[in-house]
Amino acid sequence: MDWNGLYASRMSRVVASDIRERMKLLAQKKLIHLGGGLPDPAIFPYQAFADASAAILGDQQRARTALQYAASEGHGPLREWIVGYMASIGVPCALENILIVNGSQQGLDFVGKLLIGAGDTVMVEMPSFIGALRAFDAYEPTYVAVPKAGDPRPAHGAKFAYVGPDFRNPTGTTMTRAERIELLEMAEALDMSIVEDGCYEKLRYDGDPIPSVLALDIERSGDIDRSRVLYTGTLSKTIAPSLRVGWMCGPAPVIRKLTLIKQASDLATSALNQMIALDVVSEHLDAAVATACQVYRERRDSMLDALSASMPEGVTWTRPEGGLYIWVTLPPHIDGAELATHALTDHGVSTISGSAFYPVDPQRNTLRLSFSMIPAEDAREGIRRLALAIEKTPARV
Ligand SMILES: Cc1ncc(COP(=O)(O)O)c(C=O)c1O
Structure with missing residues (x-):
């Protein structure tokens, strides 16, 4: 064959x-x-993982939940914890603004499925995170570069700009607050969305944190449900990648569409992993x-x-x-x-x-x-x- x-x-x-x-x-x-x-x-945090696994699987009630299918949106208590986490980084939101995904990589694939039709224009940083490019490639976009400060305005038509504002993969560089605001202004002028990859946000070694693009957009629009930004987060770089626990945070109607994609893709992220993740982050993040x-x-x-x-x-x-x-x-x-x-x-x-x-x-x-x-x-x-x-x-x- x-x-x-x-x-x-x-x-x-x-x-x-x-x-x-x-x-x-x-x-x-x-x-x-x-x-x-x-x-x-x-x-x-090995001991934390050992303790969390033993506590969950050693308790009949919790073990039943852990070994059952989770809801496609994700394990409720973990989503609640993420609501609190997002609030702590300047993003007030509610449960319906959060979808748990199998690592933020799955979120990037879902972005492709949701937004990219063959030939659609997508803005990416040049250079850009290779995993995002590979995820988007399958949906056959045309790529253009996110313009740098002072560049002439790009042509209309891009559906979204994909950016990693903090210590981005691969260059390690960070967008200043002014650049983030300029990006939002450009997106507003072109009526396009922004996909913000928050993968490295917590791994800051010098200098003061800069609010995420989503946080800045909510400051402007007053409400996450009016935002043009979809954010992806992950526990891979702070806790452990094999959990495959990441999340998407954005306007509730968009999260509902993404939940349908999640259902069709793999039904749900492992309940056991989400419960372990929650126990570990609650105490040890x-x-x-x-x-x-x-x-x-x-x-x-x-x-x-x-x-x-x-x-x-x-x-x-x-x-x-x-x-x-x-x-x-x-x-x-x-x-x-x-x-x-x-x-x-x-x-x-x-x-x-x-x-x-x-x-x-x-x-x-x-x-x-x-x-x-x-x-x-x-x-x-x-x-x-x-x-x-x-x-x-x-x-x-
Ligand atoms: C910028 C960026 N985004 C997303 C990911 C995917 O992370 P995960 O799927 O483990 O959450 C990575 C992994 O290296 C990354 O560097």
């Missing part, structure tokens, strides 16, 4: 992720892996965030120090205030994909080529690094190897 002839045409745009492929190389111990971006499992910030802040600093110590002239990089990523811009003659291959095979250091994060017109002389799993010594050695690989890259003729 030749299955290739049967695939829907949209699948021609669905390709393997460079990152996932490279992660298979993690198994090779000698490598220093600067590309990944996984949260460090050494800091997951603040401590888990504090630990993550302390560990990742030190790792960010040691990687930035290593870059300053080793990188040759002509290489620049971002200095993120949070999150897990540093974005490196190489001299123009160096192709990040070629460098990544050569750095991996000849120098034993793995990185991710920046091109993968552009849906169109990639800036090829770029790389994404992540510091989340890299102790100081490995950062020094890994960056030294990468610098060597850069120095050995011949200028193109």
Whole structure:
């Protein structure tokens, strides 16, 4: 049977992720892996998970709920907790504004299903989170860049702009408050919506938090149900990704539509996982965030120090205030994909080529690094190897 002839045409745009492929190389111990971006499992709250699982499954009443189908909207008490969490970050909302999803990645797929028809225009940051691009790709959009401050106004017609305002994946950069307001004004002028990815919001290591785009929009419109912003949140980066517990927060009518999509997609997120998540976050979120910030802040600093110590002239990089990523811009003659291959095979250091994060017109002389799993010594050695690989890259003729 030749299955290739049967695939829907949209699948021609669905390709393997460079990152996932490279992660298979993690198994090779000698490598220093600067590309990944996984949260460090050494800091997951194991005891809290053990206690929550035992308490839930050891109680007949709770165990029945935990092993039954959950409501498609999500486990009520967890949604209530999320209402409180959103209020604490400046987003007053109610239960009907929250849908639990299987990680915010599922939320991004649902955004595609809800909003993108073949050929519709979607604005994304360039570069942008690869998982969002892969989720949207299947719905066959045309991509345009979110305009930077001072750019001429883009043409009308985009259905939404997808943005990650805090320490975004892949660049680690953050939108200022003024940029967030400018984005809202542009969206209002073009009558389009905004999909805000709040994945890294809690992982801030320096500086003051900036209100989310959704919070700023509610300040303007006075009510989440009048908002043009749909927000995705997750416990993956603060508690543990394998829970697959994320959420969407937005106007109630939109959440109702998304709930229908959720029902058709997988009925509901695991009740057991949601109940464990709730027990863990209720008691331990603040401590888990504090630990993550302390560990990742030190790792960010040691990687930035290593870059300053080793990188040759002509290489620049971002200095993120949070999150897990540093974005490196190489001299123009160096192709990040070629460098990544050569750095991996000849120098034993793995990185991710920046091109993968552009849906169109990639800036090829770029790389994404992540510091989340890299102790100081490995950062020094890994960056030294990468610098060597850069120095050995011949200028193109
Ligand atoms: C920007 C961004 N959004 C969403 C996700 C997906 O997270 P999850 O599905 O685990 O909530 C990630 C994961 O790396 C991410 O970096």
